[in-house]
Amino acid sequence: MIKVGIVGGTGYTGVELLRLLAQHPKVELKAITSRKEAGMPVSEMFPNLRGRVNLKFADPSEAPLKHCDVVFFATPNGIAMQQTRELLDSGVRVIDLAADFRIKDVGVWEKWYGMEHACPDLIEEAVYGLPEMNREKVKTARLVANPGCYPTAAQLGFLPLIEAGVVDVEHLIADCKSGVSGAGRKAEVHALFAEASDNFKAYGVAGHRHLPEIKQGLSLMAGKQAGLTFVPHLTPLIRGIHATLYARLTKDVDLQALFEKRYESEHFVDVMPAGSHPETRSVRSANFCRIAVHRQQEGDMVVVLSVIDNLVKGASGQAVQNMNIMFRLDEAMGLEQIPLLP
Template identity: 70%
Template sequence: MIKAGIVGGTGYTGVELLRLLAGHAQVELQVITSRSEVGMSVANMFPNLRGKVALSFSEPDMDALAQCDVVFYATPHGVAMKGAGELLARGIKVIDLGADFRIRDIPTWEQWYGMTHTAPELAAEAVYGLPEVNREAIKQARLIACPGCYPTAVQLGFMPLLEQGLVDKNHLIADAKSGVSGAGRKASVGTLMCEAAESMKAYAVSGHRHLPEIRQGLVQMAGADVALTFVPHLTPMIRGIHATLYATLSHDVDLQALYEQRYEAEPFVDVMPAGAHPETRSVKGANQCRIAIHRPGGGDTVVVLSVIDNLVKGAAGQALQNMNILFGLDERAGLETIALLP
């Protein structure tokens, strides 16, 4: 059994991680921390876990966490970089669901996150946990930086085109919509039901924290610099991301065959039939990315539709997928949940 601990389990990604780990046949949950909820039963805060998780929240304690085989950080940025080093020194694997180790260029990270990075040497070591790109490196990792939700949907959508050099790299557009759970489990006027319902709005058009992370991944895929316009939107749903991606083709190619071949062996990427329109509800609660490719009017514009559940493939599910790879388990273990409908 893999002994797992979670630092910061009271947010939406934390409870999703708890749900998935509790259903994993080869995982034993050892500890879950929360400075604000010490002593509270997990099941009292999250009644869906009643009878499944018997733990209570505890103060973060390195000695307790060091009894685990793997520790997940489901915390805001700035937390994991302060504790990961000690855990790694004690032989514990660390999987960070936050942003501390995603961006390799430290000045860029500090610019976008507004603080000094206290562990740049760990950022240099961390493996970016997008399995469809870095599976082999993940197998050997000590520290994994799980991708953000927008970056997952956007990178998986653009990947086959950039890897094969089929589009103009200087004119990429990602128009992405997210449910309100992407803003986290906190009191915020903008995500109140009366504020977010029956409305949709763009935000952070001048620059979003996920932009440098997305660009970093796209540059790796393309082997050259890229220019990306990324516009996120808040939509009146709880969970889900829909990314509509635009690029200009520089070569004529069978796009359907290209995507089907690239993702043929990927258990959590579903390339839909030609002309399909994937829905966010088709991935709700599942560790799945569904993709469809369009070429309007047969012209040189390609439109890729990419949908994920931001809390699963965009966060906790991807973290568990990384854990499975890291420990040599079936990559699908604990992640074969079918999406919820309606």
């Protein structure tokens, strides 16, 4: 059994990790930390876990994290980098669901996240945990930087086009919409029911923290600097991301065949039939990315529609997928949940 610890188990990604790991056949949950809620039974905060998770939240200083095989950080940005080195030195593998190790350029990271990085030397070692790009590196990683939600949906949508070299990578557009759970489990006015319900708005148009992460991934795919216009939007949904991606074709290609071939062996990427329009509800609570590719009026513009659940394939589910790869388990183990409808 894999002994697992979770740091920061009180947020939406934390409870999603608990939901998935509690039913994983090869996992033993050893510790869940929260300074504020130390001593509280997990099921008291999250009644959906009653009878499945019998642990209490523990103070991080007292939790047996060094006795775990892997520790997940489901914490705000800036927390994992304070504790990761000590865990790695103790032989514990780390999967960070925040952004502490995603961006390789430390200066860029510090600019966008507004703080000094505590262990910049570990950034180079960290493996970016998008399995469809870096599966072989994840297998041997000690430290995995789990991708963000918008970056997951956008990169999986653009990946076949950029790898095949059939689009202009200098003028890509990602028009993305997210449910309110993407902002985390905290009290903020914009996420209040009366503010977010029956409303739709763009935000972060001048610059969003996920922009450098997406551009980094697209540039690695292309082998040169990619240009990206990224505009996120907040929608009155709890879960879900819908990414509408635009690129100009530079070569004539059978787009449907290109996407089907690229993802034919990927368990968690579903290329839908030609002409499809994937819906966020089709991936709710499941670790799937569903993709459809369109070419409008046989012109030179390709439109890719990519949908994920921001808390699963966009966060905790992908983290469990990475854990499975790191410990040489079936990649889909514990992640076969059917999406919820209605």
